[in-house]
Amino acid sequence: MREKITVQKEAPQYCVASNIAFAQVDAWFGHTRRDLKMDIIYPEDREKVYPCILWICGGAWLSMDKSAHLAYLTELARNGFVVASAEYRTSNEAVYPAPLKDIKAAVRYLRAHSDRYNIDTERLGVMGESAGGYLTAMAALVDDPAYDVGEYLEYSSKIQAACPWYPPTDVSSFPYDSPVESAASPESLLLGKNVMLYKDDALKICPVTYASKDAPPFMIIHGMQDNTVPFKQGEILHDRLEEAGCDVKLLAIEGADHADIQFFQKEIWQRITAFFHEKLGYAK
Helix, strand or coil: CCCCCCCCCCCCCEEEEEEEEEEEEEECCCCEEEEEEEEEEEECCCCCCEEEEEEECCCCCCCCCCCCCHHHHHHHHCCCCEEEEECCCCCCCCCCCHHHHHHHHHHHHHHHCHHHHCEEEEEEEEEEECHHHHHHHHHHHCCCHHHCCCCCCCCCCCCCEEEEECCCCCHHHCCCCCHHHHHCCHHHHHHCCCCCCCHHHHHCCCHHHHCCCCCCCEEEEEECCCCCCCHHHHHHHHHHHHHCCCCEEEEEECCCCCCCHHHHCHHHHHHHHHHHHHHHCCCC
């Protein structure tokens, strides 16, 4: 049997560019250098520019895989975005602020190569889970040239919308029973000091410290039964941003634990898509 059809050209073709080196950083105790890499999902469409979303993987600042959620990120891209997922240094490689510098380098790279990937440089959002949610919030809230190092310094690392998932927002207040327990915690490894003994230093690396009226729009997503990053952490950031007069929403998921299956249901991704469409707009 034969069938002849006419197909309307309503959407562009999307491509994935994998393992793009966007920055170089010190490695092996400072004796060598290595590339930081990202994946980019982008439309082959020379007629329009698209808002861009940078995804940041979680893993307690100890481990991360930029390609772990490409299946979901692809669906987000097909709803009208360029979507990138960037690597950053983990705490066994370098303590804070190294991972934040890496994310800011990724943002600058995307703006510097906007023509190649059809990115609207004025509309760039960021989203991430857990440790990546923390870096999402920090990238959106910390606007200090001291964190912009490396290449493409003529481009801005400012963010126009942020969607952190179950983010640690005040690492100085994590419920550890003793400094001994806290010493080997992911938060202490990130800081390079015990967060219970050096609370002032810990507060300096917390998103809640940088909440201000100048923050971009936020949608915080957090499970109410989170046993890893307490739900209170999301509430604190929401309340600080709201008190500052910011555009912020806390989406609380009943019954959801840390990185639970609820976060990967269609309803959540529809809400994420709607948030970024509202705050960043559509292709133009």
